[in-house]
Amino acid sequence: MRTLRFIRLRRRPGLRGCLAVLTLLPLLLLGGGCGKDFQRVRIGSHDFTEQKILAEMMALLAENAGVRVERAIPYGDNRKSLEAIQRGVIDAYPEYDGTLLSMSGAPRVVDTRLATEETREQMAPLGLAWLEPFGLENGFAVAIRRSTAIRRDIQTLSELAAADQPISFAVDAGYLERPVDGLYALARRYGLNLGETKIFPIGDRNGIYNALAEQQVDAAEAFLTDARLDDYGITPLADDLGFYPIYRPAPLVRQAVLDQHPKLAAAWNKLAGRISTDDMRRLNARVDRKGEDYRDVARGHLEKLGLLPQAPAAEEPRGSVTLAVTPISDLGYLPIRAAEAIREVMPARRLLVQQTDLPAVAVRDGEARFGLVGAEEVYQIGPEGGITPAQQIEAVGAVGSRLAHVIARAEDANPRAWRRVGVGVEGSSSWNLAWLILNTAGLLDQVELAPIHNPLTARLQLTDGDVDALIFMIEQGHAGVVKLLDDPDLVLVPLDAFGGTSPALRYPFLRAARISANTYPRQPKALDTVSAQMVLVSRVPEQQDLLGESGPGFVPGVFTRLPQRLPFDTAARLAQALDTPESVDPLLPASPGLKPDTPPTKQRFTADVLSALLNGLAVAFLVAMVILYFQPLPAVPALRVGDVPPEE
DSSP, X not given: OOOOOOOOOOOOOOHHHHHHHHHHHHHHHHTTTTSGGGOOEEEEOOSSHHHHHHHHHHHXXXXXXXXXXXEEOSOOOHHHHHHHHHHTSOSEEEEEHHHHHHHTTOOOOOOHHHHHHHHHHHHGGGTEEEOOOOSOOOOEEXXXXXXXXXXXXXXXXXXXXXXXXXXXXXXXXXXXXXXXXXXXXXXXXXXXXXXXXXXXXXXXXXXXXXXXXXXXXXXXXXXXXXTHHHHTTEEEOBOTTOOSOOOOEEEEEEHHHHHHOTHHHHHHHTTTTOOOHHHHHHHHHHHHTTOOOHHHHHHHHXXXXXXXXXXXXOOOOTTEEEEEEOTTGGGSSHHHHHHHHHHHHOTTSEEEEEEOSOHHHHHHTTSOSEEEEEHHHHEEEOTTSOEEEOSSEEEEEEEEEEEEEEEEEGGGOOGGXXXXXXXXXXXXXXXXXXXHHHHHHTOTTTOEEEEOSOGGGHHHHHHTTSOSEEEEEEOTTOHHHHHHTTSTTEEEOOGGGGOSSOHHHHSTTSEEEEEOTTSSTTOOSOEEEEEEEEEEEEEOOOTTSSSTTSSOOEETTEEOOSOOOOOHHHHHHHHHHTTOSXXXXXXXXXXXXXXXXXXXTOOOOOOOHHHHHHHHHHHHHHHHHHHHHHSOOXXXXXXXXXXXXXXX
């Protein structure tokens, strides 16, 4: 008979063991970092979109060359970054030759070859190398509203300086600090009479453009690669005195790092001359306008250039939220305001902007969480011509307003002679608007509504005579309409040309309005039209959708994937983030969270008897499973020390 014995051995560490551990501890902590192959290259950037994209491209190319990278994206402004790279806090970041030359006190250089030589000569004593430029040119510019440029005939900075009143500016803090090419140096060169200056944090490009678009200032600091120059309906002024030097970005890197990692220079020089100014504007737009992640944009462009292997297509990221807008609205300012509010209220969500002809339908069908729609889209036109509010959507905040624009050839501006009018697809904003205008004027029987699926072809169809007019509901001063009306053969048609009563009297969600004089080329007088409020809408579930206010609904065997009703407190915060003085039009369906007398945090869910029964059964099933899980197992005799198992 054998006895099982369990013995626990203990050994106290002696002095020799302790010394061995202490000797190895630094090596363990360093993780072999003494070898240069294991040292990481720290890559930084300034805090705006273009810099982040370029810095991420540098990081990806370095990693592809076998160099370990640590990202400091973003790091700081020009001065902080230049100081950090000299101290070795960061090893490389994208910088502009014009910036480096101005900060070193060098005279203005406009020749690209001389700029490269001078920049490298200035950086070499600092132990820094400025590699080959990426190709794009991103100089500073001064921008004003396009309507102001047209009304006051301003195209150059000298013409702006000739104004008989102080000029207010929107700039970031870094632009004020620049002694050679900053705001005050610009004012001295052109003799600008500076008025109030609104100062924004470095990198807050949206704040600067918002101030200009909302007429808080007369002019604003801009970059030539800003995608929002067109989006906001503003225009850069010509630098007719040649004040600004060239600004070409390239990798600025510590020479010691290049010596340690010979592959780096070759990896980064692969981008030399490969990114044009137009390319950069489009890349910036994908981040700033469409909500894409700058890291995905950087990788995608490198793959397109053949500098990185093609990665498999990724699925739509979890935790994303979609905003549906119409293609023509996407060229305006209101989608930007809506996107900014969503990002502010839902910072943990990744915003995806989706273009669709029918954003209200996309929200109702669960294809988008939010939609940017006008009042004319909230109401549906029935087969008999009746007007009914759309179902399953509600406004969660007012974004702004749009005006009806009717555009025709100058020699054919009489609506009574029209036979075909170009609009969007049936049910879209422009289709509904045209139907309402023509129905009020009694012209529905003689005029055909011709859907134009691509707004870019609308001008061609109008000038070729395929349609007699175009009807859009769009922001006043919209950049796309300004470009369309640059054609001297095209004009705006006032609604009183249709004769009869105003559509606003028949359809109260439309309001009588006027397009301000000189908003568009060759438009010296204000024109009568109608306006409609633009709102951010979300889905309202049907009565049979379970857990109707939030969360997934349970049906036999599955949980529904359709977005449920936006919580009332979230709707209230979105309305506040939109920062619009007006509240939602009382004729439009609105979230109860927008009513001040509704406690936003106390919500009820609605469910019918069957859904309540199913939910009850589901909860009971889960409780039963939990009870069974924690039920103790049958007792089993334990094996004790000294026990001998029975011999077979």
